[in-house]
Amino acid sequence: MRNFNFQNPTRILFGRGQIENIADEIPADARILLVAGSGSIRKNGVLEQVTKALAGRTVHEFWGVSPNPDIAALLPALSIVRDQSIDFVLAVGGGSVIDGAKLIAAAARTEVDPWSILAKGARVTGALPLGVVLTLPATGSESNGAAAISNKETGQKLVFVSPLCFPRFAVLDPETTFSLPPRQVSNGIADAFVHVLEQYLTYPAGGALSDRLAEALLLTLKEQGPLALSDPQNYEVRANLMWAASLSLNGLIGQGVPQDWTTHHIGHELTAQYGLDHARSLAVVLPAVLEARRQQKAEKLLQFGARVFGIRDSDQAEAIDTTIAQTAAFFESLGIPTRLSAYGIGEEAIPLIVAKLKASRRLRMGERLDITPDAAGTMLSLAL
Amino acid sequence: MRNFNFQNPTRILFGRGQIENIADEIPADARILLVAGSGSIRKNGVLEQVTKALAGRTVHEFWGVSPNPDIAALLPALSIVRDQSIDFVLAVGGGSVIDGAKLIAAAARTEVDPWSILAKGARVTGALPLGVVLTLPATGSESNGAAAISNKETGQKLVFVSPLCFPRFAVLDPETTFSLPPRQVSNGIADAFVHVLEQYLTYPAGGALSDRLAEALLLTLKEQGPLALSDPQNYEVRANLMWAASLSLNGLIGQGVPQDWTTHHIGHELTAQYGLDHARSLAVVLPAVLEARRQQKAEKLLQFGARVFGIRDSDQAEAIDTTIAQTAAFFESLGIPTRLSAYGIGEEAIPLIVAKLKASRRLRMGERLDITPDAAGTMLSLAL
DSSP: OOOEEEEEEEEEEESTTGGGGHHHHSOTTOEEEEEOOSSHHHHSSHHHHHHHHTTTSEEEEEOOOOSSOBHHHHTHHHHHHHHTTOOEEEEEESHHHHHHHHHHHHHTTSOSOHHHHHHSOOOOOOOOOEEEEEOSOSSOGGGSSEEEEEETTTTEEEEEEOGGGSOSEEEEOGGGGTTOOHHHHHHHHHHHHHHHHHHHSSOOOSOHHHHHHHHHHHHHHHHHHHHHHHSTTOHHHHHHHHHHHHHHTSSGGGTTSOOOOHHHHHHHHHHHHHOOOHHHHHHHHHHHHHHHTTTTTHHHHHHHHHHHHOOOOSSHHHHHHHHHHHHHHHHHHTTOOOSGGGGTOOTTHHHHHHHHHHHTTOOSBTTTTOBOHHHHHHHHHTTO | OOOEEEEEEEEEEESTTGGGGGGGTSOTTOEEEEEOOSSHHHHSSHHHHHHHHTTTSEEEEEOOOOSSOBHHHHTHHHHHHHHTTOOEEEEEESHHHHHHHHHHHHHTTSOSOHHHHHHSOOOOOOOOOEEEEEOSOSSOGGGSSEEEEEETTTTEEEEEEOGGGSOSEEEEOGGGGTTOOHHHHHHHHHHHHHHHHHHHSSOOOSOHHHHHHHHHHHHHHHHHHHHHHHSTTOHHHHHHHHHHHHHHTSSSTTTTSOOOOHHHHHHHHHHHHHOOOHHHHHHHHHHHHHHHTTTTTHHHHHHHHHHHSOOOOSSHHHHHHHHHHHHHHHHHHTTOOOSGGGGTOOTTHHHHHHHHHHHTTOOSBTTTTOBOHHHHHHHHHTTO
16 A cells, blocks of 8 residues: 555535534635535525525625636636625536536635636636535545636646645535436436546556455445436435445545556547537446456456456456456447447547647656557547 | 434545644644554554654653543543643544543533532533544444543442544544454454444334444454454455544434433443443343343344344244344354353342442443333343
């Protein structure tokens, strides 16, 4: 096991009715910027609960944060921060809203061109305190310090990470997810599943406990995910999914072990170029990466197959075939196609994605840092 | 799943050589009280590493914190805190040293008779900041807000909990555990195992993910525990055990689900009366509690048996028999007797423990709050 430093300071307020408690988590004299998306929180009652909880507080609003939030669309929020002396950011929504709010919070207190935090790795030297009311279990952004931000002008989607961007608190009320469209539910399950696999499907490195914790999350997502689609008003199912998605990327399971993230790097480029939903890009790329890396990942693929899918094939090659096939079948069972062709994307994409990876300086990817952009292109050709 | 609020702010510094980084975690001008036990940290090099890391700092020392630390033996530390204007407490040792340091830290900033924090539930209103260098994986005290303190005068062992008593940081260096006597290693494994079971073996309550996480810890302890005894210099084994013991009682797996703790309540009284090691008291009491509560806990006992011990008996009563027997056999395999007779304790203990539970006002125990002291006595008679 590798050395690690781990701290996750986010306070989780989990369960029915917890939105009413956010007033206790935000200083009484705070000047709040509420950051939100397209308006679904108006329809499902979440905004009403937030407004009631913050009655009498100073609250300004910034609406319209879109999936894969574009840096140019976020920057106008900085004028509100400045003009209204905002000193607390409250994200109400899913991963994109939270990520956008993190960019706003960091850019408001870091004296650099905001895009340089993404493109040049400029260090976040300050950030407004941030709180979250989560409405979509998927990205884990509600209790980590990372954010994925897009740039439509340059055709990029990049990630920044700062310990200053951990939310102070996150409300996870499973009832807020009852009204989600099935596509968003499916995407959330697939997103969390791949987050776990990026931290788990590498090579044995002495992380026996981290492996078991990862498998606990995978088994939960595999069992509860389909139930959320077939029985959308089931509180217990929604609760377990919401908690699982959060723990899948809150730092816990990745401590002390190698991590991959190749699927995310390639997937982000597919999203930036073709607008694929984030989770769908991952569902397309992951099986191809696993097939291309089946030798390097053999031991963990066999363990994953045995412990999560119950595969007991004595022929190792066949067991790995079945494991990869079942992984893709799991995504398909959620209604998520796992081939580029299903999204109208052909082989013309390969050189384009390779070029974009090079432009994003993803020159060495994977747990062994041995995957070049050209090798990634070869992998992607397995997903046509 | 029940509603919950969860936050664990302790920063974990895990791995070889991490002791040298404690200087970065303690304010440069802090006046430190180093709290320690009997002196094993002098022999295994831990004190030397701590001293080197804190060279040039103001460090006073308080030695002699014993297993099941006695309140009267801890109070002299408060004079040092006052006379030396101590403003940071550093615990270097195992769970007893950490628990003692928590009592010192809380008592130094809470204006009540210190024992009333335990005996009357007086609220901790302030506490000195606390850091930990852990040398014995077992109690999880290094990343929670709880402490068990004894009172030899009254023959009690009680627990207090305060969010102010979470350590700011905890160093977990598996190499510090290489030189532990086998008895302490065994005790630590059993202690962590029972901590998980107290939060897991109750009744189904919609906590599918919490169950899976608990099983991840149980499987890890079951697999790695015996290896730590047979191959004591194996770093990976020690690392997984140390991390597992910490996660077994850092709050994570107990969120949203009912908890039992009957075994601990009875076990604490056995320790207070007869001086049994904490873990050994648990190993004696737990199988008896499970036998007595086999009907109320049937569903979880069957799940535990199937998922952790691989028991697939179609007869439920036999499966539960086997599960309880294998639990006791696991403790015995670690060299821990699971019968009172093995410790020279006979049936005269039963009325004594019942009276002590009544004196400690443990009038309703268990996940359903339906176990009286007399019922606990009946349970204990199954452990003779």
